[in-house]
Amino acid sequence: RLLIIDFGSQVTQLIARRLRELSVYCEIHPYQNVTDAFLADFAPKAVIFSGGPASVIDEGSPRPPRSVYDLGVPILGICYGQQVMMADLGGKVERGHGTAEFGRAYVEPKNGDIDLLFGWFLEGKEQVWMSHGDHVSAIAPGFEVYGTSPNAPYAITADPDRRFFAVQFHPEVHHTPNGATFYENFVRMAGFRGDWTMGAYRDEAIAKIRAQVGESHVICGLSGGVDSSVTAVLLHEAIGDQLTCVFVDHGLLRQNEAQEVVTMFRDHYNMKLIHADEAELFLDELEGVSDPEVKRKTIGRLFIDVFQREANKIEGAEFLAQGTLYPDVIESVSFSGGPSVTIKSHHNVGGLPEKMGLKLVEPLRELFKDEVRALGHELGLPASFIGRHPFPGPGLAIRVPGEITREKLEILRKADAVYIDQIRKHGLYDEIWQAFVAILPVRTVGVMGDGRTYDYACALRAVTSVDGMTADYYPFSHDFLGETATRIINEVQGINRVTYDITSKPPGTIEWE
Ligand code: XMP
Secondary structure, eight states: OEEEEEOSOTTHHHHHHHHHHTTOOEEEEEGGGOOHHHHHHHOOSEEEEOOOSSOTTSTTOOOOOGGGGGSOSOEEEETHHHHHHHHHHTOEEEOOTTTOEEEEEEEEEOSSOOGGGTTOSTTSOEEEEEEESSEEEEOOTTOEEEEEETTEEEEEEEETTTTEEEESBOTTSTTSTTHHHHHHHHHHHTTOOOOOOHHHHHHHHHHHHHHHHTTOEEEEEOOSSHHHHHHHHHHHHHHGGGEEEEEEEOSOOOTTHHHHHHIIIIIISOOEEEEEEOHHHHHHHHTTOOOHHHHHHHHHHHHHHHHHHHHHTSTTEEEEEOOOOSOSOEEEEETTTEEEEEOOOOOTTTTHHHHHTOEEEOTTTTOOHHHHHHHHHHTTOOHHHHTOOOOOTTGGGGGSOSOOOHHHHHHHHHHHHHHHHHHHHTTOGGGOSEEEEEEEEEEEEEEETTEEEEEEEEEEEEEEOSSSSSBEEOOOOHHHHHHHHHHHHHHSTTEEEEEEOOOOBTTSOSSOO
16 A cells, blocks of 8 residues: 655645556555654555645654655655655755746656656656745755756656655646656556555445444434435445434425435435434525525524434434545635645534534545545445435525525426436436526416416526536527426426526526525
8 A cells, every 4th residue: 555644735635536546545644643653554565745835944844754765665755745855865955035836837858767757758848737935956865857847957856776756746636637647657666556446445444434433323414415325325334223314304305305315225225314304494494584695594503403403312422424525626726826625515514523522434535526426336326326416405495596485395396307307318417517497586477278377487507517616507409498398387387487597607606596
């Protein structure tokens, strides 16, 4: 296994992800925990030093134990990791007066080929992503420069004999397009066969959960979404009946959804599941509320109340499981700060663990969404379930602009079911990031048969997106839209007009509220 020593870079998890893509098993450990004893016990086959915000020039800056250099295994230092390696091994690092560099740069080869750069420089130079303040001003004895850029004379440095490599840029971000090759060369050199799989991840995750939880009882909030479902099934595999799931049903779910969740987890998986059917409570409390933020706050508050009430009934619970993903991430580029990770968290039970005196179990913390899906697949969750579109915590409440009534919710559920059915029938579901109907707070006049109608209008929404942060409306054919509108009007009493929302995000948002 490979050890990543984390010096606090925002993109450390991306290194891990690149390695998993190469089917290499790695673990990230914060530098504080990496002691001589730890290293001896871990016995890594290779080590990567991540980047980080510190400056090696400062007294007490984070360093790995010296013994890491005596392991005889390949070491790769990235950005701050490069500076650490240089400073530790006899080179020099200086403050970046005017030489700080953030963003795209082009590196050219120097001093011939090394294995690490196999498949690099085929076109002369490589685009890389720089993000550093300090810079190396003299390389350590034994090292040689193998790549330079106008602002980074020591962009790539290496001591091929000892297999120590140190680079100033971030090969793990996608602004270094050939970064995967770079990592592939590194792990091949370290002797990894690339035979690690999601199946192995599952076994390791299960072992970790057992070690963490012991004989204690765990509570898991289950929403029916992919993340909480995978968390629950994984925990159930690990600890069986020591797990109780709490499903807070706020009455704002889609058609048949609550029943599907109960059937799947209670009947199919045989899990202990508390179905807190609190539709009446939520809908009563939401009466007269039309402001979107008040809706969200009301739902959030009630959700926590109900969850807490149910969880308190579970005797001996010591842990709370959460389907926190490493990111709902976005690798974004901010012009001032280089690569950064924006984390959007939708923790429905945020703040609860402290309040209830529970410890956290977060078995998906290291994974990205597509990896969670792969794990779900590994755990036997049906593909139709794993591939479901995201659904917001406040549910249909934010798809009923204005005041929520039971009548509107009922109409919305039916229209949404027809729309999704249409999308599935036309084989478009997996091409779309999210699709839903919003029922509009207007009634319009129509004519059906010989009579006048005065019913609600609805808007169909469908977008493509990578991460939900930006989105384009989906370009349905006119035939599809026409057929869907006809079906909704014929099959759903209460709607007599259908519109299609062609706003992208920005300037729109995906949801209507
Ligand atoms: P917007 O509407 O902000 O949505 O473009 C982006 C993504 O976030 C979801 N969303 C929410 N999810 N609680 C959630 O758990 C919320 O309050 C919320 N609001 C929006 C939305 O469905 C889309 O996937």
